[in-house]
Amino acid sequence: MQNVNNIPRRVWLEVSLQRLIDNFRKIEQAVAPAQVLAVLKANAYGLGVLPIARALSDAGAAAFGVAEPHEALQLLPLGKPVQILSSVLPEEVAPMVAAGVTLPVTDLATARLISAASVRCGKPAVVHIKLDTGMGRLGLLPAEAPAVIRAACRLPGLDCQGVFSHFPFAYEAGSDLTNRQMDIFCGILDEIGRDRITFKRIHIANSDAINNFPRACRAPFNVVRTGINLHGSFDTIGRRALKVKPVLTLKTRLTAVRTLPPGTGIGYGHTCRLAAKTRVGTVSAGYADGLPLALSNRGYLLIRGIPCPVLGRISMDYTTVSLEGVPEAEVGDEVVCLGGEGMHALTVEDWAALKNTHPYEIICSFGNRVERRYV
Numbered sequence: 398m399q400n401v402n403n404i405p406r407r408v409w410l411e412v413s414l415q416r417l418i419d420n421f422r423k424i425e426q427a428v429a430p431a432q433v434l435a436v437l438k439a440n441a442y443g444l445g446v447l448p449i450a451r452a453l454s455d456a457g458a459a460a461f462g463v464a465e466p467h468e469a470l471q472l473l474p475l476g477k478p479v480q481i482l483s484s485v486l487p488e489e490v491a492p493m494v495a496a497g498v499t500l501p502v503t504d505l506a507t508a509r510l511i512s513a514a515s516v517r518c519g520k521p522a523v524v525h526i527k528l529d530t531g532m533g534r535l536g537l538l539p540a541e542a543p544a545v546i547r548a549a550c551r552l553p554g555l556d557c558q559g560v561f562s563h564f565p566f567a568y569e570a571g572s573d574l575t576n577r578q579m580d581i582f583c584g585i586l587d588e589i590g591r592d593r594i595t596f597k598r599i600h601i602a603n604s605d606a607i608n609n610f611p612r613a614c615r616a617p618f619n620v621v622r623t624g625i626n627l628h629g630s631f632d633t634i635g636r637r638a639l640k641v642k643p644v645l646t647l648k649t650r651l652t653a654v655r656t657l658p659p660g661t662g663i664g665y666g667h668t669c670r671l672a673a674k675t676r677v678g679t680v681s682a683g684y685a686d687g688l689p690l691a692l693s694n695r696g697y698l699l700i701r702g703i704p705c706p707v708l709g710r711i712s713m714d715y716t717t718v719s720l721e722g723v724p725e726a727e728v729g730d731e732v733v734c735l736g737g738e739g740m741h742a743l744t745v746e747d748w749a750a751l752k753n754t755h756p757y758e759i760i761c762s763f764g765n766r767v768e769r770r771y772v
């Protein structure tokens with residue numbers, strides 16, 4: 398019997414590790430002497446966490462940031478500090494402390510649980526205090542922060558190495574809230590500094606802030622947390638100060654080439670009806686692979702470097718395109734759905750605009766059957 402593993406996947410996402418490393422270096426240079434923590438939650442935004450983490454570890458990432466315990470455990474073997482950036486549930490505390498994952502202190506009750514777990518297992522627990530300076534999601538509110546930090550720093554077993562916060566608006570250069578958040582953060586540092594409480598790692602900047610708020614990357618801040626810029630993408634709004642480049646290309650194959658008569662309805666709902674005899678191609682990728690439905694009758698895919706307009710509605714597994722611009726196209730041809738070089742390159746940002754969403758959702762939406770290939 399044939400080994401099915403030898404059959405290549407129909408749809409694949411090429412991730413350029415060299416581009417990833419180049420992007421990392423550009424970020425590193427822009428924020429030096431601050432260190433760079435690579436945010437690799439959600440399977441490195443869907444690109445496949447381990448190959449990405451290994452490349453960034455070799456490139457010199459200071460630490461990795463994740464959202465929850467399973468993501469943290471996957472990264473521990475790489476030997477870098479791994480930090481849960483959001484919250485930790487009570488039942489997660491003991492195993493995370495035992496494993497040596499850096500935990501967020503979002504309130505005093507959590508600090509006490511972490512302390513108790515640390516004492517029980519005889520291992521110090523590294524924590525970063527999380528401040529809610531304006532995100533409205535998690536962490537200590539400014540009014541309570543100094544007292545809670547003082548109390549947490551007295552708890553046995555807690556190694557309070559860091560303090561951090563997060564921005565909701567850093568894509569908006571000069572936003573009042575963002576500046577106020579940093580003022581609040583620095584005010585808290587000053588207040589607890591009078592009690593000689595200091596932290597090794599102080600951080601607030603995400604990719605938006607790296608591009609729009611240089612202040613967030615300078616003392617007292619000495620770490621930045623970046624995710625989307627590593628992939629060469631940016632938030633929809635805001636400056637694009639860093640010259641990072643896209644790391645991914647979504648590719649598939651042409652599975653059929655046919656010439657159809659005028660009047661032929663294409664795909665579900667016949668949202669396209671051919672006005673003239675047309676050479677059409679059926680491409681083996683659909684919305685299950687991450688193609689936005691919004692490409693229907695609007696977007697294009699690249700075959701032999703030529704843009705081929707999408708005809709009709711994208712379906713789950715297939716997309717129909719016009720091959721009128723590429724008469725030499727044939728079954729088996731490689732099709733670039735996203736990425737590519739030159740004037741017709743399709744960017745994550747283009748898809749985000751078409752879909753009326755942000756680039757994060759595009760990157761995180763490639764389907765399970767899409768093979769991740771690291772080149």
Ligand SMILES: Cc1ncc(COP(=O)(O)O)c(C=O)c1O
Binds near residue numbers: 563603605625
């Ligand atoms: C707490 C925290 N810091 C940093 C980041 C990285 O954000 P970005 O991918 O915009 O750099 C995230 C991602 O959402 C986050 O939740």
